[in-house]
Amino acid sequence: MNLIVAVDENWAIGYNNELLVSIPDDMKFFRETTTGKVVIMGRKTLESFPGGRPLKNRVNIVITKKEDYEVDGAVVVHSVEEAVKEASKYDENDVFVIGGGSIYKAMLPYCNTAYVTYINQAYSADTFIPNLDKEVDWVLADESDENTYFDIEYFFRTYKRK
Template sequence: MNIIVAVDENYGIGCKGNLLVNIREDLKFFKDTTIGKVVVMGRKTRESLPNMEPLKDRVNIVITKQKGYKADGFFIVNSLEELFLTLKNYNSDDIFCIGGESIYSLLAPYCNYAYVTKIHEKYNSDKNFFDIDNNKNWKLIKKEKAMMSKENNIKFNFNIYENTKI
């Protein structure tokens, strides 16, 4: 399993149910990386999707504590045990945890790699990712050169981290 996330300089990931900023190149990277794969998300992330619809051409799984939660086009699981039973049908390399904050924290110990878009700005956020750069369990293995978003002149780069505890 893997993580995919975009973070600002303070590891912020969202505010009031929205992404901090839309960077077209990052959204394309997200789509290209997850298309044809499995995406695992929490209930709030699912409810923040456009029209609350599943991401196209992906297996969409929601993990929630809410018993009886239903959402068309999504597999709903209520525990880690149930999630892992569902995920055993898929190649681990093809599974991506896409948030939010509590789901990243819950699943990070089980993830092999983290695909992190680093946004070179600070935003107001109420949801955060953990400080992966100062976490002894994670090692930066690839850092791409910073680039500028063509749409809104925001500097960012793509990084890959490996979980050294797996």
């Protein structure tokens, strides 16, 4: 299983259930990497999308504690274990955890690759994920050259589980 995320220098991912910043090349990378694949997310992440609708051209697995929660175009599960079981129906290389914070933390032990857009600045944030540079089970396997979007410097990084 994979994880895909954009983080700032403090490994923050969001504020008030929104992304910290929108970088067109990051959005393009996300779209190209996950289209035709399986995405796992929490309910709040789904509800942050335009119209609260599942992502097109993907299998959407939504984790929620709400028992009566239903979404057209998504598979709704009620635990990490159920999400892992549902995801096991697919090739693990085609499964991407896409947020939010608690889902990233809960699903991290099941992931072997993390695609991280690392933004070289700090934002006001209320949602963070574990810093993979400090996780003993993870190693930085690849990093792009520096990219810029206006005054924002960022890198595309790939981390692998040791």
